[in-house]
Amino acid sequence: MNISQEKxxxxxxxxxxxxxxxxxxxxxxxxxxxxxxxxxxxGFRPGMVPASHIKRMYGKSILVDEIxxxxxDTLNKYLEDExxxxxxxxxxxxxxxxxxxxxxxxxxxxxxxVGLAPDFSIDFSSKDKITQxxxxxxxxxxAARIKNIRRSYGKMTNPDVSADDDVLYSDLVQLSPDGSVxxxxxxxxxxxxxxxxxxxxIKKSLIGLKKGDEVTLDIQKxxxxxxxxxxxxxxxxxxxxxxxxxxxxxxxxxxxxxxEGDLNQEFFDKLFGEGVVTTEAEFTAKITxxxxxxxxxxxxxxxxxDIYQYSLGKVNFELPDEFLKRWLKVTNxxxxxxxxxxxxxxxxxxxxxxxxxxxxxxxNEIEIKYEDVFQLAKLRLEQQFKMYSPQGIAEExxxxxxxxxxxxxxxxxxIFEEVKALxxxxxxxxxxxxxxxxxxxTDFTKQFAA
Numbered sequence: 001m002n003i004s005q006e007k008x009x010x011x012x013x014x015x016x017x018x019x020x021x022x023x024x025x026x027x028x029x030x031x032x033x034x035x036x037x038x039x040x041x042x043g044f045r046p047g048m049v050p051a052s053h054i055k056r057m058y059g060k061s062i063l064v065d066e067i068x069x070x071x072x073d074t075l076n077k078y079l080e081d082e083x084x085x086x087x088x089x090x091x092x093x094x095x096x097x098x099x100x101x102x103x104x105x106x107x108x109x110x111x112x113x114v115g116l117a118p119d120f121s122i123d124f125s126s127k128d129k130i131t132q133x134x135x136x137x138x139x140x141x142x143a144a145r146i147k148n149i150r151r152s153y154g155k156m157t158n159p160d161v162s163a164d165d166d167v168l169y170s171d172l173v174q175l176s177p178d179g180s181v182x183x184x185x186x187x188x189x190x191x192x193x194x195x196x197x198x199x200x201x202i203k204k205s206l207i208g209l210k211k212g213d214e215v216t217l218d219i220q221k222x223x224x225x226x227x228x229x230x231x232x233x234x235x236x237x238x239x240x241x242x243x244x245x246x247x248x249x250x251x252x253x254x255x256x257x258x259x260e261g262d263l264n265q266e267f268f269d270k271l272f273g274e275g276v277v278t279t280e281a282e283f284t285a286k287i288t289x290x291x292x293x294x295x296x297x298x299x300x301x302x303x304x305x306d307i308y309q310y311s312l313g314k315v316n317f318e319l320p321d322e323f324l325k326r327w328l329k330v331t332n333x334x335x336x337x338x339x340x341x342x343x344x345x346x347x348x349x350x351x352x353x354x355x356x357x358x359x360x361x362x363x364n365e366i367e368i369k370y371e372d373v374f375q376l377a378k379l380r381l382e383q384q385f386k387m388y389s390p391q392g393i394a395e396e397x398x399x400x401x402x403x404x405x406x407x408x409x410x411x412x413x414x415i416f417e418e419v420k421a422l423x424x425x426x427x428x429x430x431x432x433x434x435x436x437x438x439x440x441x442t443d444f445t446k447q448f449a450a
Contacts, residue, residue, distance in 0.1 A: 001017070001018065001019055001020065001023045001074065002016075002017075002018040003015065003016065003017045003018070003074060003075075003078050004016050005082070005084070005114075010116065010118070010119070011115065011116050011118060011318060011319065011320035011323075012113070012114070012115060012116065012320050012323055013084075013113075013114045013116055014093060014111050014112065014113055014114070015075065015078065015079075015090060015111070015112045015114055016109065016110070016111050016112075017071060017074055017075065017108075017109070017110045017111075017112070018107065018108070018109050019067065019070065019071070019074075019107070019108040019109075019110070020107050020108075021104065021105055021106070021107070023070065024063070024066055024067055024070055024108075025104065027066045027069070027070060028059075028062060028063050028066045028104065029051075031062050031065070031066055032051050032054050032055050032058075032059065032062055033051050035054050035058065035062065036049045036050065036051045036053075036054045039054060041053070059104070060102050063102055063104060064102065067108065071110060075090060075112060079114075084114070084116070085116065085117035086114050086115060086116060086117065087115040087116070087117055087319065087320060087323075087324060087327075087351070088115050088323070088324055088327035088328075088331075089327065089331070090112040090113065090114045091112060091113050091323075091326060091327060091330060092110070092111070092112060092113075093111040093112060093113050094113070094326075096111045113323060113326075114323075115319075115320035115323035115324055115327065116320065117355065118317040118318060118319065118355070119317075120315060120316075120317040120355075120359070122315055122356065122359055122360060122363070124314075124428055124431045124432055125431060125432070126431065126432065126433050127433070128310070128314070128431075128432040128433065129432065129433045129435050130303070130306055130307060130310055130432055130433070130434055130435070131306065131434075131435050131436075131437050132299070132303050132434040132435065132436050132437070133299050133302055133303070133436075133437055133438075133439050133444060134299065134436050134437065134438045134439070135295035135296075135298060135299050135438075135439055135440075135441050135444050136295075136438055136439065136440050136441065137288055137291050137292060137295070137441060138440045138441055138442050140442055141291060141441045141442060142284075142287065142288060142291065145287055145290075145291055146284070146287055147260065149271070149287065150260035150261045150263070150267075151258045151259075151260050151261070152261075153261035153267055153270055153271065154258050154259045154260045154261040155258075155259050155261075156256055156257070156258055156259075157256075157257045157258075157259055158254055158255060158256060158257070159255055159257050160210055160211075160255070161208055161209070161210055161255065162194070162206060162207055162208060162209045162210075162252070162255045163207060163208075163257070164194060164195075164203075164207060165194055165195045165257075166194055166207075166255055166256065166257045167191050167192065167193050167194070167255075167256040167257070167258070168191070168192040168194070168206060168209065168250070168252050168254075168255060168256075169189070169190075169191050169192075169252075169253045169254040169255075169256055170189070170190065170191075170192055170250045170251055170252050170253055171187070171188075171189050171249075171250070171251040171253060172186075172187065172188050172189070172190060172192075172217070172219075172233070172234065172248045172249070172250055173185070173186075173187050173248060173249045173251075174186040174187065174246045174248055175216065175246055175247050175248060175249055176246075179216070181249070182246060185246070186234050186236060186244075186246075186248075188233070188234050188235050189253070190233050190234070190235075191256070192206070192233065192250065194206055194207070196223065196229065197222050197223070198222065198223060198224035198226075199218075199221050199222055199224070202217070202218065202221060202222045203222075206250075209252050209255070210252065210255070211252055211253065211254060211255065212251070212252060213251070213252045214249055214250065214251045214252075215249075215250050216247050216248070216249060216250075217247060217248045217249070217250045218247050219233070219234075219244070219246075219247070219248050220244065220245070225242075227239075227241040227242040228241075230242075230244065263280050263283060265278065268282075268283060271283075272286065291441070295441060295444075298444065302444075302448055303425075303429075303434075304421075304425050307425055307428050307429070307432075308353060311353065311356055311428065312349060312352055312353060312356075315352075315356055317352070317355075319348055319351065319352065321344075321348070324344075324347075324348070324351075325340060325344060328340060328344075328347070356424075357420060357421065357424045360424050360427055360428075361420065361423065361424065364427060366423050366424075366427065368416065368419050368420055368423060372419050373406065373412065373415050373416050373419055374402060374406065376415055376418060376419050376422075377402050377405055377406055377411070377415045378398060378399065378402040380415070381398060381401055381402055381405060382398055385398075
């Protein structure tokens with residue numbers, strides 16, 4: 001057997017493999033004998049089928065399988081022994097198909113195109129400057145959060161007339177362009193939240209309504225063409241909602257108002273547990289702490305994204321783009337040319353970041369332990385539980401949930417990749433200069449809202 005590499009350029013190569021009969025015949029003969037022992041063929045006792053009979057019936061397919069297995073083993077071992085870092089997987093060279101007799105005496109030649117990982121260096125230092133935003137709690141954000149929490153634990157009332165932030169429980173009926181009811185059109189009974197109405201003029205028209213009142217509603221304008229919200233309100237799919245042009249007749253069936261809960265001990269105990277908070281000042285401090293924690297997470301996400309973008313801009317190298325596009329097409333048969341063209345740039349960015357990550361981890365001998373993965377998975381689960389209850393769950397139970405969660409290979413890989421990224425971000429933060437800049441939360445969300 002002979003195997004060699006022909007470099008096309010720094011990012012592409014062709015690996016040539018020549019296989020002679022003496023390379024594959026022992027494997028094929030063994031495979032035939034193994035199948036003869038297992039075969040169940042009429043006229044022969046189990047395990048007594050002659051190997052010559054198996055070779056005559058199935059020899060060619062066995063030969064093809066063993067050649068493919070030999071190719072795979074040989075190619076993988078060669079790449080490993082020669083320490084050749086590849087991107088994607090080797091692909092049979094296009095236009096290189098050869099005709100063979102498959103008569104157990106052929107000399108085979110196979111050529112594989114290989115995309116090579118680029119050679120590059122990383123030189124982050126204190127000369128590299130990245131902004132780190134320190135987000136401050138503002139009065140507007142604090143007041144809005146407190147209001148939402150109090151309303152979550154408040155009681156429902158039914159005032160005679162609607163006001164700002166009320167909910168209109170209403171019949172919605174699709175109208176024709178002339179204002180008449182659209183025959184067989186969309187109808188639904190739904191709760192219309194005034195605090196979600198984006199258009200101020202429309203919102204104003206829904207204030208001061210009583211039970212039985214009717215108004216014409218431009219539903220797309222009201223929700224700023226948010227297809228998801230329109231679809232949810234009308235119980236239709238998002239594609240239909242996005243194309244919807246009709247106005248609707250809104251008939252008020254009831255006005256619902258969620259009154260804010262009283263700031264008393266019963267309210268504090270429901271929210272934080274018995275006796276944890278006893279005064280309004282302590283309550284405000286707790287909510288401020290909660291917001292600051294969320295802001296730290298927002299600030300960190302922004303910093304990580306900025307590091308990601310900065311790294312891609314700083315560490316310049318090319319990829320074997322044409323090979324990778326072909327590989328993506330081969331491994332994703334349903335991928336259209338349009339999808340490939342539109343999505344390749346993001347794929348390439350993510351691949352470049354993965355190569356940068358791996359380089360930093362290898363060069364700095366960064367070790368990722370199971371305990372790191374377990375603790376991050378535990379934290380992510382705890383955050384999810386707190387979305388539904390501020391009190392969370394018991395530590396022991398959380399640990400059990402974490403073990404169960406990581407038993408899924410997909411979940412374990414997802415958390416492992418997140419830990420790897422965090423270690424790389426920590427490394428970069430430790431060597432670059434982080435220029436801290438204070439910003440109010442409201443300004444932060446306006447500037448950097450997704």
